[in-house]
Amino acid sequence: MTQFDYVAVFISIVMGLSVTHILHGFGATIQERHEGRTWWVHAVWAVNILHYQLSVWWAFFVWNQLDEWSYGLFLFLIGYTVVLYLLAAVIYPRDLAPGFDLRAHFLENRVWFFGLLLLTAPLDVVETSLKAEAGLRPMPDGYFVYVGILTSVVLVCLVRRDPRVLAVGGTIWLAIDLYYNATALGALGGLF
Numbered sequence: 001m002t003q004f005d006y007v008a009v010f011i012s013i014v015m016g017l018s019v020t021h022i023l024h025g026f027g028a029t030i031q032e033r034h035e036g037r038t039w040w041v042h043a044v045w046a047v048n049i050l051h052y053q054l055s056v057w058w059a060f061f062v063w064n065q066l067d068e069w070s071y072g073l074f075l076f077l078i079g080y081t082v083v084l085y086l087l088a089a090v091i092y093p094r095d096l097a098p099g100f101d102l103r104a105h106f107l108e109n110r111v112w113f114f115g116l117l118l119l120t121a122p123l124d125v126v127e128t129s130l131k132a133e134a135g136l137r138p139m140p141d142g143y144f145v146y147v148g149i150l151t152s153v154v155l156v157c158l159v160r161r162d163p164r165v166l167a168v169g170g171t172i173w174l175a176i177d178l179y180y181n182a183t184a185l186g187a188l189g190g191l192f
Contacts, residue, residue: 049087051177125147
């Protein structure tokens with residue numbers, strides 16, 4: 001087992017739990033749709049987090065080219081994945097009881113959610129820069145514009161409780177994230 005394999009197992013477990021939590025939330029929402037109150041804005045942000053987590057998990061594989069690992073790098077990457085897990089835990093409660101109101105839940109947890117999401121920007125910049133410095137992958141084209149736009153959206157959603165702002169912000173985040181992953185990272189290159 002290589003050092004990467006050893007690190008990847010732990011990170012994959014944390015990321016897998018994160019993705020599972022969101023998928024469980026989607027499933028519970030479908031099952032309780034007649035008993036509870038859903039909100040499309042919450043669903044958009046949950047999709048955003050799911051896609052972001054999958055993108056980070058996919059991009060993590062580049063680290064397999066690193067020959068020598070440090071404990072500091074290991075802790076940093078684990079810390080990043082822990083923040084991603086906490087986003088999943090905040091976007092959906094552990095259980096959706098009948099009559100649960102996802103709109104109220106999202107608005108009540110908005111500061112925690114967007115605060116954690118804001119924390120992902122510097123974590124991602126450091127992680128992406130470390131990959132570039134190690135010669136594993138060059139800095140992607142448009143990366144800092146992408147991070148800047150997403151960070152701006154998060155900041156606005158953090159300070160404004162207005163549901164319309166959260167709706168527009170979630171839609172912008174989704175469009176920018178999908179566009180960036182499809183173009184700058186070439187995510188769709190192998191599909192067509």
